[in-house]
Amino acid sequence: MKRSIVLFFLLGQCCIAALAQSEDILERYFNTLATEEELESGSIEDITERLIYLLQHPKNINEATREDFEALPFLTDLQVEKLCEYLYHYAPLRSVGSLAMIPAIDSETRDLLNLCFTFDEVPERDTFSLGKALRNGTHDIVATGKIPFYTRKGDEYGYLGARYAHSLRYTFKYGDKLSAGIIGANDNGEPLFKHGNEKGYDHYAIYAQIKNIGRLKHAIVGHYRIRLGQGLTFNSNFSLGKLTQQNVITRSTAAISPHASKMQYNFLQGAAATVALSRHFELTAFASSRAIDATLSKDGKKIQTILNSGYHRTSLEMQKKHNAHETIVGGHLTFDTKKGFVFGINAVYDKLNKPLSPDKRQIYRKYYPTGDTFSNYSVDYSYRSHKFSVAGETAIDKDGALATLNHLLWRPLSNLQINVSQRFYAYKYNALHAEAFNEGGSVKNESGVYVNAQWQPSARLSLMAYTDYAYFAWDKYQAKGASKCIDNLIQATYKLNGVSLFARYRFKARQITPSQKNQLWWRQEHRGRLNATYKLKAVDMRTQVDVSHYQLTERSFGWMASQQATYAPTSWLILSATFAYFHTEDYSSRVYLWEKQPLYSIYIPAYQGQGIRYSLFAWRNRSIPTQFRTSESIHSVMKMTMEWP
16 A cells, blocks of 8 residues: 655745635646646646746736736637737726726636736836845745655665755845745655755755836846747746647747746846837847756766756766756847737847757757757747738748747637647757747647637637648657658636536547557547536535547557545635546556645646545644735644555
């Protein structure tokens, strides 16, 4: 019998008022991501970290710009457009209830917007001064800890540090003008003040940023992230799944943001700034110089693999920590006609202190990036109107290899939206930090067409379907020769009097070469889910059934039935229980289950074999009165989970 008991402490948490309600709203959104997207855990954690930052730094909606709305992944382009129009005509808004007058903004989106924005009067413009900011700014301190009450093999045979994961975060904020922060974090098993971490934590992230000071729109010093255009040249922000991606596909611009995260990869270290050169021209420039983790050759003179795990728990992992160095400079010049058309030019130069020399004995690695210098250049464009929007980017690398990505969003009816995306990434195209819409896991060796339709025939019923066809011209991992992939999904959501019914079916077929075979076979995956959320007296209930079917050389079938219940006996206590029975024939037919977690956490494990999963969750909140904008609270969380066998 496998047993695990996990105790989470969130001490010294500083957060916005009415935190219990905030948790419930965030929980629903994260559950939507987990339920509908089936993203990898790393992507989910990345999105969670980004949303945490946005929610901890709410803006005044009456001073918000289009860029502020576009930074939110849950807003569609139509919702952004309608928000901007409504603010132009009716600002200042007094409460979130005002947004109910916008038909495109549903109740769940209004709840999320209420967390990301305040509804305050527009303050009188005054001269910014550092002294005033330091006197009147707010300070937040967050400490987190995770203590496992079980012993792992790594704890006994090789981890350099304690089995506890913990972090400490400090944030300073003065309105929308100035903010700064620092976070230190250790994963389970990483040493503290020893064994290569003599400075304390294994990972530190620190930043300071200013916004809207004269022509300077945004500047960051320290650790930050940046996205250029559609991401074909550079994108260190989070990536979304095919369902959520449709909300942001026509946003083509440059965006910088602080890296205030425990994630130890995909960030830059240096400075970035966006400056308004004139009414129509805007320039974003950035520079970064940082140590990176890598697997080196035996002589230590070449980089075989750049590592992104961020783990430094063993002596071998510690040897690979910060043993290479990367310098990146780049920029984005934007021309905005102010009539819907936006054009941009991007350039990125990347320099490694050791040449990248991957093992190319496998044929699918033949065109992996090689060398110590890389450069990429692109042009991007976008156009928005009431009925349709288009956006795209075309890029080349230093050797002239091409990558292009283009989107069309059409709204023939007010309740119908159709998205079409076309992509072509040459198998010789190389960009070390590209991240854009793809099926194969990288911006390389892929061409395809994606079509998505969303229809809301009534206020209660929403329908969505997509189909995606991808073609890989060169060998890929597990696929010899050119191969194809087809991905189809259909889902429906029906809501009535507090009851929400959700149904989804997904069929995905991809050509791979099984072991001991010399030709391509179709690997077929069928996944279905039925979900009902409802209220039974004072208890919120969620009943769910998942099925999966996998076929390659052999067939595999799996299913899971789960029941979750949440009850709040008092205003300060929340109790939640989950019970699930799963039965799968092997890992290929594995199933996933989202379950309640502490605030700002998410956990979506995969289950295989036969067994029972149950968990008990208790949460206590003690906060000072809600009339204070910032409340100091102590949150105690206990979670007990068990699996059988």
